[in-house]
Amino acid sequence: MKHILHPLKFKPILKNKIWGGEKLIQKFNKKSDSKQLGESWEVSTVPGDISIVENGELQGKSLQELLEEHASDLLGEKNYERFGNNFPLLIKFIDAKQDLSIQLHPDDALAKKRHNSFGKTEMWYVMQADDDANLIVGFNQKTDKETYLKHLEDNTLTKILNFDSVKEGDTYFIEAGRVHAIGAGVLLAEIQQTSDVTYRVYDWDRVDDEGNERELHNDIAIDAFKFDMEDDFKIAYKKQENVSNPMVSCPFFTTNYIEINSEIVKKNDKDSFLIYMCVDGEVEVLTDNRTDRIAKGETLLIPAVIKDFKLKTKGAKLLEVYV
Structure with a gap:
């Protein structure tokens, strides 16, 4: 099945x-x-x-x-x-x-x-x-x-x-x-x-x-070192509430920061799975007829086929990851 x-x-x-x-x-x-x-x-x-x-x-x-x-x-x-x-x-x-x-x-x-x-x-x-x-x-x-x-x-x-x-x-x-x-x-x-x-x-x-x-x-x-790298390793990012704030985008993954204090509607148009890491608070993820919850120190993977969902919380900080 x-x-x-x-x-x-x-x-x-x-x-x-x-x-x-x-x-x-x-x-x-x-x-x-x-x-x-x-x-x-x-x-x-x-x-x-x-x-x-x-x-x-x-x-x-x-x-x-x-x-x-x-x-x-x-x-x-x-x-x-x-x-x-x-x-x-x-x-x-x-x-x-x-x-x-x-x-x-x-x-x-x-x-x-x-x-x-x-x-x-x-x-x-x-x-x-x-x-x-x-x-x-x-x-x-x-x-x-x-x-x-x-x-x-x-x-x-x-x-x-x-x-x-x-x-x-x-x-x-x-x-x-x-x-x-x-x-x-x-x-x-x-x-x-x-x-x-x-x-x-x-x-x-x-x-x-x-x-x-x-x-x-x-x-x-010694063969793996890249000694000529720029010192661009510390990332500056915005913390605008209830939207995805870009942090890192590279050929291997993209990560955004989301600070939420309400309910927001998300649409996955990335042709990718999404991973949410909860780094503070807790959040409900609402899809179709089900609700999943993650709290600080927990992670949820949303398959690429799920295009519409909601994030609902009184207060949470998330890392949003996709490829």
Whole structure:
């Protein structure tokens, strides 16, 4: 039987990390007893971590099954032509109790060649940050391969990295090839290409419970660096209420910011699915004869075939994502 697609809420895929904490549990009500919960994967088709629907008639179905059964009705026609049965995005919430490793990701060409994977261009929206919390994005000076390798060898890499203090609402666009790290005390939403390929270049000399350092990838990472990038990674955006405010638009995804305090009518004319990440408050999504709700720290995917719906709330902030 071919089900009719409806808005899809998925069971979070929870990831313990050496640097994780408890904010995803305390602030977003994720179900875990872990003291080191680092990530909640909200929408994923990464092999081994495929999202399962937890709402409506399609409950229990995997996102991969739905892609294969519904094709362009789910993705949109142009996206289906481009990606086939591969979902192009991985959607996460991340809690860094400790600093993440300094890292970067390969672009599509390098990732395809080495890992048969998409590359990883991503963006961050800061949902909460402790006092003095920061992110590392890019370099604080003009840097080339030789300069970088000298600092890496001398264990002085942090001297040439750009540290930004952050607060709620700060937004960063991290293109493949740009060095970066999430700092301790930062809780954020992450939108990225479907890829789990990370090149770790420095991990603060950290060891696990058994005294082992995590693997570094400096031998292959050097080819992934793009040292000539502009310092255009921090995103300025408007916050006009009850409309979609552009944040990031790139070949891999578009993200808008919506701050709502009433009911608004939405029309999907994008030939794409829409993903809503609730980053504050809660909102009802009304389609045909059903209502779905998402609260802060939850995500909803609206298939491309659903063209008309309403967003209704007394107060919410959303990230609206499509390809």
